[in-house]
Amino acid sequence: MSRHPLTILLVEDFDDARELYSTCLRSSGYHVIEAATGNDAVALARSAMPNLILMDLLLPGMDGWQATAVLKSDPQLKHVPIVALTAHALTDERERIARLGCDAFLAKPCLPPDLIRTVDRILGRPLVHPETT
Numbered sequence: 001m002s003r004h005p006l007t008i009l010l011v012e013d014f015d016d017a018r019e020l021y022s023t024c025l026r027s028s029g030y031h032v033i034e035a036a037t038g039n040d041a042v043a044l045a046r047s048a049m050p051n052l053i054l055m056d057l058l059l060p061g062m063d064g065w066q067a068t069a070v071l072k073s074d075p076q077l078k079h080v081p082i083v084a085l086t087a088h089a090l091t092d093e094r095e096r097i098a099r100l101g102c103d104a105f106l107a108k109p110c111l112p113p114d115l116i117r118t119v120d121r122i123l124g125r126p127l128v129h130p131e132t133t
Helices: 015-027 038-048 064-073 091-100 112-123
Strands: 007-011 031-035 052-056 082-086 104-107
Touching: 007 015, 007 038, 015 031, 015 112, 031 038, 038 052, 038 064, 052 064, 052 112, 064 082, 064 091, 082 091, 082 112, 104 112
Parallel strands: 007 031, 007 052, 052 082, 082 104
Antiparallel strands: none
């Protein structure tokens, strides 16, 4: 039986991090689409209807906080899980991330096994990558 890969929208303005996360996700069987700004993230989410969004919170222009608020207020997209990517994982920021409607957060820099484990868990995909344990 052929199965289509799940689509992840990766929103990250730092090229090296975006390339690392994208490569890791693709090697784990996900289809990845990429955005470097909040505006692009909203447009891509609306056109591609991803299964999950990885959202950097510090972006140029419309930041990840604003883009997440827009996505969570959109009736077509509010059900899509969003994982916040942040370099600031302090308790008050974690609470703000939860209030915004994010399903999880990952502190940057994020190790590839942690990224895959989090994405797999949120999407309900069974662990198929022993190196991520």
